[in-house]
Every structure is written in structure tokens, then in C-alpha cells.
Amino acid sequence: MARAADQWGIPSDDLGSTVPMGRIGQATEIAQAVMFLCSDAASYITGQPFAIDSG
DSSP: OHHHHHHHTOOGGGGGGGSTTSSOOOHHHHHHHHHHHHSGGGTTOOSOOOOOSOO
8 A cells, every 4th residue: 555655645644544434445344345245145236336435
């Protein structure tokens, strides 16, 4: 994430302040959403956008 912050000209300590939850999401949080969508628990979900963006 520090590399992206450098490319954007944002101090890496401030990058989390740009999202509503005040922190950068973790890969495991994305993976959990993917696992949910692949599970039987999501069997009635079709063709919907699923934003994983902290709000």
C-alpha cells in the first residue's frame, strides 16, 4: 500500500483517512465477501453489485 500512496503523492500514514472507516481494507475482508458469494448462503443473490468499500 505504501507504493500506491507514493504514486498518488499521499503520505502512507494518511491513506486510511481517505475512506469512511479510517483504514485500508485487508485482503482477507475481500476474500470473506467472495467466499460468501460463492456459498449456498448467497444462493438467492443474482446480478447485484456488491460494494466492499467501507461505506
